[in-house]
Amino acid sequence: MSAEALRTQQAGDVSATAGRQAKPVKKQPTAAQRMKQRRKRNALLRACIQAVFFVTMPGAFMAAFSGVKSIFLAISDGSALEMGSFVKALLGLGIFTILFGRFFCGFACAFGTMGDLVYRLSGIVQKKIFRRKKQIGIPAKFCPALQMIKYGLLAVIVSACGLGVYNRLNQYNWNPWSVFSFFTSLNFTLNGYVIGGILLAAIVAGMALKERFFCQFLCPMGAVFALLPQLPFSALQRDEANCIRGCQACKNNCPVDLKLEKDGFRGGECIACEKCAGICPKGNLTRWDRKLLKHEAVPVILKAALLLGLGFWLGLVRTL
Ligand code: SF4
Numbered sequence: 095m096s097a098e099a100l101r102t103q104q105a106g107d108v109s110a111t112a113g114r115q116a117k118p119v120k121k122q123p124t125a126a127q128r129m130k131q132r133r134k135r136n137a138l139l140r141a142c143i144q145a146v147f148f149v150t151m152p153g154a155f156m157a158a159f160s161g162v163k164s165i166f167l168a169i170s171d172g173s174a175l176e177m178g179s180f181v182k183a184l185l186g187l188g189i190f191t192i193l194f195g196r197f198f199c200g201f202a203c204a205f206g207t208m209g210d211l212v213y214r215l216s217g218i219v220q221k222k223i224f225r226r227k228k229q230i231g232i233p234a235k236f237c238p239a240l241q242m243i244k245y246g247l248l249a250v251i252v253s254a255c256g257l258g259v260y261n262r263l264n265q266y267n268w269n270p271w272s273v274f275s276f277f278t279s280l281n282f283t284l285n286g287y288v289i290g291g292i293l294l295a296a297i298v299a300g301m302a303l304k305e306r307f308f309c310q311f312l313c314p315m316g317a318v319f320a321l322l323p324q325l326p327f328s329a330l331q332r333d334e335a336n337c338i339r340g341c342q343a344c345k346n347n348c349p350v351d352l353k354l355e356k357d358g359f360r361g362g363e364c365i366a367c368e369k370c371a372g373i374c375p376k377g378n379l380t381r382w383d384r385k386l387l388k389h390e391a392v393p394v395i396l397k398a399a400l401l402l403g404l405g406f407w408l409g410l411v412r413t414l
């Protein structure tokens with residue numbers, strides 16, 4: 095090879111090496127960035143599932159609670175209980191809750207979804223417009239006591255049904271859920287439900303101040319779900335020995351302010367939203383299905399699909 099050809103070849107080698115070196119090396123995301131991406135993915139998945147159920151099954155919680163009322167009205171009349179659609183909805187969602195925890199509340203109930211949306215919007219308004227760093231809200235220390243109110247409301251409603259006065263009370267059109275059902279049917283009139291409309295407005299105001307305000311403090315159907323037994327395999331497990339010292343991330347992000355070290359996950363108040371598991375930097379909150387499927391999203395998607403199928407079977411999915 096001539097000296098000229100050798101110089102040309104060497105120059106080519108050098109520029110090829112420089113070209114290879116110039117190629118940008120893809121930076122691996124840091125642990126904090128990975129965590130942020132994971133949270134975003136989980137939030138997006140939850141929002142998608144909630145949107146699907148909001149559109150397809152907005153009346154499911156009302157149907158199930160009508161099942162509770164039907165049982166107590168039948169008791170008061172002394173009549174035989176008919177296995178109507180409401181009672182079937184109650185049984186279906188009740189059995190689903192016993193098997194999978196309050197997944198329905200965490201991911202599928204339209205009223206719970208509205209609560210999440212209102213609280214989120216309130217946070218954005220407080221941050222962007224009022225420049226508040228911390229969202230105004232009801233302090234967590236009051237929550238365990240306030241959570242008892244819903245059991246009192248449940249007792250009042252079933253007593254009114256049992257004593258035969260519930261239908262008379264209904265003449266006052268006070269039920270905020272009825273107004274909500276008008277709105278989800280795109281009928282934005284009160285249809286005479288003035289008291290119901292005022293109560294719904296008050297509930298929405300509460301939802302802006304506290305995450306899952308209605309679910310935690312006032313929902314009689316939530317009280318029924320909370321009183322149901324839960325199978326041990328349906329709950330998340332926390333490996334406390336493996337926790338980061340001083341970390342309270344899971345507890346601090348629980349929308350219903352569960353004291354995880356005391357209440358654990360099997361307390362009926364847990365709405366199975368899995369926010370705590372999604373936020374743990376060590377993946378320290380898990381359950382057999384998450385371990386078996388080796389993915390945190392797959393069990394959620396499977397449960398959502400199963401619940402949607404159940405909704406179809408029970409006639410809870412509305413036809414557009
Ligand atoms: S507690 Fe009541 S309103 Fe909240 S998600 Fe459950 S059924 Fe729906």
Ligand code: SF4
Binds near residue numbers: 349366368
């Ligand atoms: S304990 Fe976890 S799954 Fe249960 S309500 Fe709190 S954040 Fe959601």
Ligand code: SF4
Binds near residue numbers: 332334338343375
């Ligand atoms: S977020 Fe994870 S590491 Fe932190 S306390 Fe909860 S389970 Fe333990």
